[in-house]
Structure formats: C-alpha cells, structure tokens
Amino acid sequence: MSSSVDVILPCLDEAEALPALLAEIPSSYRAIVVDNGSTDGSGRIAAELGATVVTAERRGYGAAVHAGLLAATAPIVVCCDADGSFDMRQLERVVDPVRRGEADLVLGRRVAVTGSAWPVHARVANAVLLWFVRRRMQVGLRDLGPMRAADRERLVRLGIVDRRSGYPLELVLRARRAGWRIDEVPVDYRPRVGRSKVTGTVSGTVQAVGDMLRMLRRYA
Template structure:
C-alpha cells in the first residue's frame, strides 16, 4: 500500500474539523496535516487534540495553506515521504470515508491524479449554492474548450501522486488553486480521472460562495487562471 498523507486547509473550522478527522478511515493515512490558515477561533487546538499534525500558515489564502502542507510533506526524508497526497476541506462537506475509492485509480496505476466529482456523485439538497454549480459548469466548460480536458468539477476533494504534484509547480495562493492544478495537469498530459463523491451541506458559512465578494473574486480568479496557463 502506498504511503498517504492528507492535507486539510482550515480557516475558522473549529466546529467541524474534529468531525472531519474522526471520519478518516483508521490506518488509511500515515499522517493527517491540518494547515491552520490564520484562524481566529480554536481550529488549531481542536485539530491537534483530534490527532492531526497542525501547521501554521498566517498568510490568508487557500493556495497558501495547500502550499504549506505540500512543502512539509515534500521535505520529509525518503523513508517517510508520502507517495500520494489527498486534499479535502475542513468544513465536513466532503465524506472522508470515501478516500479509499478516491485513491484507488492511483493505487491501481490507472491515473496520477483523481478529482472527486460532486457533479457525478450525490449532493444533498442545498449543499452547493446556485453560483457554485454555475461556476463549476463554466470553469469545466472552458477547460474542455481550451485544454480538451474532460472534468466535471473543480471539487477540493482530490488525490494526486506527490511527484506529479511537485512537477506541476503549483503557484496560486488563493481562489485559483484547484483550477490551476487541473489546467496544468491537462496541459502536461498527466493521466487523470474522476470518481463520484458524496457532498453534504457544510458546517458554517462558506468563506467564498457564502458572500457576494467571495463569489465574485473566486469567479474572476478561476477564469483568469484558466487563460493564464493556455
């Protein structure tokens, strides 16, 4: 079985982070890394108490938190370096129990990157707001048009081989993180696939789609990122 690390960017997820960590299948991951992204609540304390390794990334930004976690995993000695990185959110909207299905195509050598698709899976009523659904449709349509990439979602629940991830040379520090990974994977002819995942209403309010400003900024950044890597 390959060595797996889980990276969870977390900003003010005190109410949900323990539930996320407890739902990760026992023995699945060698290390679970919660990157506390400038939270003003007890996210870090709760995550540490639940058994996670907690890193601090004081500069706000989803991409900043992901980059912090990647740097930590990549810096490990060869004997402890993970083969696969799994990303998921800390708001308990994803189902950590589905991680084995998510990584299966990589374990079986069928893919180097797997996106957990909420569009192909089951979504609880109201789990994704209308602007999220439209944004995903628009972004994946542009990826198909300009990159010939057949994605159905930009979902944060995803798995990728560490060596492949490092070769993508990720740069985005905010809202464009997920689409940057997919655009670069398509451009570099990385073998990828999608698996259906289940999605429920998150605990708390989304920092992105839950506000007008967040929605507009995220949409702008995602579209800008798609054209940036053409």
Template sequence: MSPSNDTEPVELTILMPCLNEAETLEVCIRKAQGFLARTGISGEVLVSDNGSTDGSQKIATDLGARVSDAPRRGYGAALINGIETARGRYVIMADADDSYDFEHLEPFVERLRAGADLVMGNRFAGGIAPGAMPPLHKYLGNPVLSAIGQLFFRPGVRDFHCGLRGFNRERMLELHLQTTGMEFASEMVVKSSLARYRIEEVPTTLKKDGRSRPPHLRSWHDGWRHLRFLLIFAPRWLFVYPGLVAFFLGAIAVGILSFGGVEVAGVGFDVTTMVYASALCVIGYQSLLFFWLTKLYATQEGFLPTSARYRSVVASWSAERGLLIGVGLFLIGVVIGVVQVLRWGSLDFGPQDASAVVRIAIPSALGIMLGFQTIMMSFFSGVLTTPRRVVSADAVIES
C-alpha cells in the first residue's frame, strides 16, 4: 500500500489523468488500491486533475489517492504533470473511465522489473468487450495508425494507441515529452523507439467505459492529429521517399524527351509530357530540400535524435558548398538558354518550330529553378546552423 509520507519514494505510481470523471473515478481508484494491497507493492494512486468541475478532486482525496493539479489543459498536459510529480520508480497510466483493468497489472510490473523501459498493453490480443471500442476505431483507426507507426518507427507493438501502459519514470523524463493533446500517446512510443528504448507488449482487456457522457476523444480530429504527428516525426516518409520518386521520375522523363518524342504501347509522349515531368521534378526536389531543412531544425531543437551518419553528413556540409551547387545548376540553365537564343539569332530571330523551342527551354528553366531553390536553401541552412549562445528563459524575463 502507499506509505503515509507523501514525499517518500515508492516502487509504483498508478497514474490517472482526470477531467470530470466523478462517475467512474471511485471504482478506478478502489481497483488500483486493491491491486497494490493484494500484491504488496509499495505504491501510490495519483490523479492528475485537468480542471475538473464535478468534484473529482474530493472523491480522490477522500479515498486516499494523491491529487496533482495540472495547470495546462489537455490529455498530454495532464500526463506530463503526473509523470513529473509521481513518486514511483515505475508508472502505470490509464484513463479513469473504468475501461481498463486496474486489478491485474502484474504483467506490466514484471516486465518493468525485468528492465523494460516501456510496456504497452495490447487490447487486440487481450480482448475487447462488445461496445468498448467504436467499429471505426476497431477496424480502421487503430489498425491503420498502428500499422503506420510500426512501419515508420519499428517499436515492435501492434496496439500503438493503447491507453494502458507502464514505463520507467526516469527513462521517460529523459525524452522531454512535449505534446499536450492526444498526440502524447504517439509521442511517447515514437520517441521511445527513436531513442532505442526497450519496448515490450502484454495483452490487456478493454471493456465499455462506465461514463454516461460522451468521451473526450474526437475520432476524425484526433485521428488526424495522431497521423500528422507520425508523419512529422518520420521526415524520410514524409519528404525523402516521395521526393526521390518524384524527382527521378521527372528528371528521367525530361532527359529522355529532350532528344525527341517517344511512343510506348501506342501512346505518344512529347513536349507536353516534358512540361508536367519538369513540374514533378521540381516538386520532388523541393520535397528533398524540405527534408534537409526540417532535419536540421528538428535536430538543433532536440525534436529528433541524430545518427552517426547524419552527423558526418552535417560535418561535411556547409552553406558555401550548397551555394556552389546551386550556382552551378543555375548557370547550366542559363547557358542552355543562351545557346537557344544564339540559335534563334542565327535564324534572324524569325519563326521557330514550337516543339523544338520548348524541348530546349524546359531543361533551361529546370536548371534555373533548381539552382535558385538550392541557393535559397543553402542560405536558410546557414541560418539554422550558425553557432549561437543559449539564452535562458530567466535571462530573457529579467531583461
């Protein structure tokens, strides 16, 4: 059971984020306390309250649970507050809506004691009671987002968004989790995976919650926020892979059609195709530049970890080298354009074959555009990588 001294460390904190959960909070606390009493684990029940107005705080304190007020609204904000104020070496978190099983947390504790940094519950392996999860979430939202998360980050879990999970508190604090909304659930798994934490999964059950009001979760809105977060933290999938495909398809098509039209399976491709292929090439190249700038910014600010290969690339890269590459591409485009003008002059600037003109103009314009984009990117990357001193928030306030 929880010791009487509120400052004494314990082995386990059972953390419940709470926003107006008066209907179900009592039963959740009693189940959690029953688990601690039955197993003899030194622990506490901590309610991180997110501004409840239904008396949830009093219910928790009357039952002997500890209440910590989360000053900022949001699911993630409540959990961050709870993690920071928890006294346990390990933390097991779950919603206070009586949908998760607080009475049988032994598998989580066993995995944590064995050295796991993060232990995820798997509702699909443990069982989902009828009506516990909307069909949209059960058959589309969770499977799709879990598959995308597994593809992008390889955490080794099949239920990416299970709300019942346990973790080593100190290891989780090292990740400096930031998101204050529903994206927090994804951030925890993503950053743990990127940091090469030991992540394990245990079956758990999900039953229909005991609330009479609708849940805080908004299916499409919060689903999109989770997907957006996964994409932002996987810049290779967001920028690099689509960008490489678009760039090389466009560049190859422009290169081939520069020598004349071609016919494939009875379908002719000529200068019109070149126009669209050049646009595809520019889009792909721009996507690659966005990846480089995003990666630079994210690693500078600590959002993304840096690999040894990335650090070696950054060490060998400079804004000046980028400028030289950009100027080179720009000049190639200009030279092609000048050659075309000279050829036009040899015809006394008279009428020309439209297809022949466009066939030369497109590579010229492409070189000019790619060169200019590279020059601008190089200047911007120079801004991001300029050494600067770190000014503390206290110093800014004092000034």
C-alpha cells in the first residue's frame, strides 16, 4: 500500500539517532533517508529498519532534500532533520493543515524542551535572519526550522535551486512569491543525538546564515 505522506530525512552520520527516530514515525508514513556521505553505516542501518534509502552524491543540505523529493511519490512530503531533535510523533501537526487544504506550506516552529536543545548562537542567528525576512518579504514567521510539510508536486514545480544551507529560505521566498499560504505550528525541539555537524556548531551556523543572507539578497 502506498503512503499518503513521505518523510524526507537528510542524513549525514546519524547512525546513533536513526533507530529511535524511525520507530517514532507513524506507520502510515514512509521514511526516506537520504544518505549524504555517511561513513558510520547510517544508510545500512536505515534500510535494515525498513526505511527507503537513497543517496545524494552531492554534499549539502539542499542537495539531500532535493534527492529525497525526487524519490518521493506520496501526495504530501515532510522534511525533517534525522538527528533525533524532533519528535516524529508530532509530524501530523505540520501535515494536517496541508492535508485539510488550510495551508500550502507549514513549518514547525521549534519550542526547546530544554535549554541545551537549541544553542544560543543558533537561536540568535535564526532570530536575526527572520528579522530580515519579515522586513524585506513580509513573511510573518518566527522560525525557519527544518521541519516542514507541503504538496510534493507543487514543491517540485517551485524550482528551488540552492543545494546548500540556503534551501529552507529559498523555499519560503519562492513560496511567498507564488502566493502560497504559509503557516507555522509549534513542535517540540529536543537535544540532538550525537555530535552536531552544522547549526550546533558556531562555524556551521555562520556558514548557514551566510548562505541564507546571500539567498535573501538575491530575492529581496
């Protein structure tokens, strides 16, 4: 039986987080783990646990998400980090408004369950970036988080080209220009499992913000 929702999980060395994360995904959803150069057996573990595994040869967050989107076949897709920081049992919070036709793009607004879940430097960077987005594009979002849901075919037609950390912002900007109804709902944000490779580090956060600011200048 085909799934009504495909869950795209960009993955780089998340072997430690995958078992618990995949166990939380509703049985009616299909997990698509996109291996983006893992060296810890993440792809093998995901396959053994029943996930569909695809490989993104090009490194980068956007490249991994795009590969998962091309592999997806369900009417609705959800994208989410594979590091265990999100409760997969809350996926329906972002999916339901899309399914009911109340929104075209729904983002999960992160609500940290502990002080260590969302590092201060990443939280400040997110706030500064969203200030620019609200000011220049009139998009009333409070978070540009990595959990989001949308109609798969419409998402493909948006033609997002960024293959690095600017992907989430380009998605919002293109959706805004296309007249999409964009909404956000609160979701729990937990400490990630294992070592962070991007936004959990200062250098990774700087790189992500740089990619997004370049994207904002291009569209504003």
